[in-house]
Amino acid sequence: MTDIARRPDLDADVADVLITEEQIHAKVRELGQQLGRDYAASELILVSVLKGSLPFMADLMRAIPIPVQVDLMEVSSYGGTSTETSGLVRILKDLSSSIAGKDVLIVEDIIDTGLTLNYLLRYLRGKNPRSLRICALLDKPARRLVEIPIDYLGFTIPDQFVVGYGLDYGEYYRNLPFIGVLRPEVYERS
Amino acid sequence: MTDQPRFAHASEAELARILDYYGVRWQYEPRTFPILWNLDGAVVESFSPDFYLPELDLFIELTTLKQSLVRRKNRKLRRLRELYPDIRVKLFYGKDFKALMLKYGRFDIAASLSGLEGQALANSAVAPPPAELVAAATAGDGAAVPDAVPPAPVAALTSTSAAPRRPSRGTRRRRARRRAHQHETTMPVPRSAGGPRPTPALTELGGAGA
Numbered sequence: 410m411t412d413i414a415r416r417p418d419l420d421a422d423v424a425d426v427l428i429t430e431e432q433i434h435a436k437v438r439e440l441g442q443q444l445g446r447d448y449a450a451s452e453l454i455l456v457s458v459l460k461g462s463l464p465f466m467a468d469l470m471r472a473i474p475i476p477v478q479v480d481l482m483e484v485s486s487y488g489g490t491s492t493e494t495s496g497l498v499r500i501l502k503d504l505s506s507s508i509a510g511k512d513v514l515i516v517e518d519i520i521d522t523g524l525t526l527n528y529l530l531r532y533l534r535g536k537n538p539r540s541l542r543i544c545a546l547l548d549k550p551a552r553r554l555v556e557i558p559i560d561y562l563g564f565t566i567p568d569q570f571v572v573g574y575g576l577d578y579g580e581y582y583r584n585l586p587f588i589g590v591l592r593p594e595v596y597e598r599s
Numbered sequence: 600m601t602d603q604p605r606f607a608h609a610s611e612a613e614l615a616r617i618l619d620y621y622g623v624r625w626q627y628e629p630r631t632f633p634i635l636w637n638l639d640g641a642v643v644e645s646f647s648p649d650f651y652l653p654e655l656d657l658f659i660e661l662t663t664l665k666q667s668l669v670r671r672k673n674r675k676l677r678r679l680r681e682l683y684p685d686i687r688v689k690l691f692y693g694k695d696f697k698a699l700m701l702k703y704g705r706f707d708i709a710a711s712l713s714g715l716e717g718q719a720l721a722n723s724a725v726a727p728p729p730a731e732l733v734a735a736a737t738a739g740d741g742a743a744v745p746d747a748v749p750p751a752p753v754a755a756l757t758s759t760s761a762a763p764r765r766p767s768r769g770t771r772r773r774r775a776r777r778r779a780h781q782h783e784t785t786m787p788v789p790r791s792a793g794g795p796r797p798t799p800a801l802t803e804l805g806g807a808g809a
Contacts, residue, residue, distance in 0.1 A: 497621075498620055498622065524618075524621040524623065525621065527623065528621050531622070552691075552698065554652075554657075554659070554689070555623065556655070568695070570701070579704075
C-alpha cells in the first residue's frame with residue numbers, strides 16, 4: 410500500500426475535475442439501460458472487483474431495470490504490500506456462488522495496463538460461465554499492455570493520474586463523487 | 600516463473616517481475632530485426648525489442664532514457680514498423696513506466712527513472728538458461744548473418760554470473776556505427792515488393808517464456 414506523507418486534502422489535492430458527478434451519473438444511467446436491453450432474457454450476474462469498483466457497481470446495479478445478482482471479488486495487486494513484488498497474483502476474495510452456465514458481467518472502475526483483468530478473465534473462464542463480458546467506467550489506453558475487449562465503456566481518459574469515484578491514491582480519495590486529476594506534487598512528495 | 604536473463608536496465612527487470620506476477624508469459628530480446636543495410640547487404644543497424652509476449656503476439660520496448668535517446672529509438676521504431684508492418688510493437692516511455700511504478704507504489708524505482716540511474720542493475724538475477732534455449736540460441740545465431748546481426752539475444756540467453764558482462768546498448772550502438780563507417784556508404788536497402796528483407800537476415804531464437 411502506498412503511504413501518503415500527510416493527511417490528504419480532498420479539495421486542494423485535485424488539480425482538475427476530469428469527469429463531473431453529473432456526467433458520471435448520466436453515463437451510468439445510459440449503461441444501465443443498455444445492459445437492461447442486452448440482458449433482458451438472461452440470468453445476469455454482476456461481478457465487481459474490489460475496492461475501486463464499489464461506487465460504480467452500486468450505481469450501475471440500480472440503473473439496470475432487470476433482475477440481477479451481484480457478487481464481489483478481490484485480487485492482490487503488484488506492489489500492494491512489501492511482499493507483493495514476487496510470486497503470483499492471488500485471489501483475496503473469491504465468488505460466493507457458482508457462475509457456471511450464467512451470464513457474467515465484470516464491473517471494473519478502470520482498465521489501465523489490462524494485467525489484472527486479463528488474469529481475472531482467465532480465472533473466470535475456468536468457471537464455465539455462459540458468457541463473460543466487461544463493463545468499465547474508464548479506459549486509459551495509453552499504458553495498455555494487454556488488449557482487453559471492453560463490451561461496455563463509460564469514458565476513455567487521457568494518461569493522467571486520476572482519483573475519485575472509487576479510484577484511490579494510497580487508499581484515499583475514493584469518496585470523491587467525481588473523477589479528478591491528482592496534483593503531481595501529491596504523489597511526488599510521497 | 601521465467602529464468603531471469605541479464606537485463607540491461609532495472610526497469611526491464613521490474614517489468615519482468617510484473618508480468619510474472621500476473622502470469623503473462625514473456626521472452627527477453629528473443630528477436631533482432633535488421634532495419635538498415637549497407638551497399639554490400641550487411642546489416643548495419645538493427646532493433647531488438649526488450650520483450651515479446653507470445654500469448655499476445657506483442658513486442659514491448661521500454662525506453663527510460665533521456666529525450667535525445669528516445670528520439671533515436673522512435674526513429675528506429677518507425678523504421679521497424681515500415682519494414683515489418685505485421686509486427687506489433689508497444690513503446691513504453693519512461694513517463695509511462697514511472698506512472699506504472701507510482702500506481703504500484705514502487706517509489707524507489709520511479710525515482711530512478713529520471714535518467715540513466717537505473718542503468719546499473721545491481722545483482723540482477725542471472726540464472727543459467729535451460730539447455731534447450733542455449734542450443735536454440737546458438738543454432739539461431741549460426742543460421743543468421745553472423746557479421747550483420749548484433750549478438751544481443753545470444754548473449755542475453757547464454758550469460759551466467761561468471762560470464763563477461765554483455766556490452767551496453769551504447770557500446771553496441773557505437774560498434775554498429777563504426778561498422779557502418781567502415782563501409783563508408785550506408786543506405787537502406789530498397790524494400791522488396793513483399794515488404795522487409797528476406798527472413799535469413801533475422802535472428803530468431805527459442806523463447807524463455809514464463
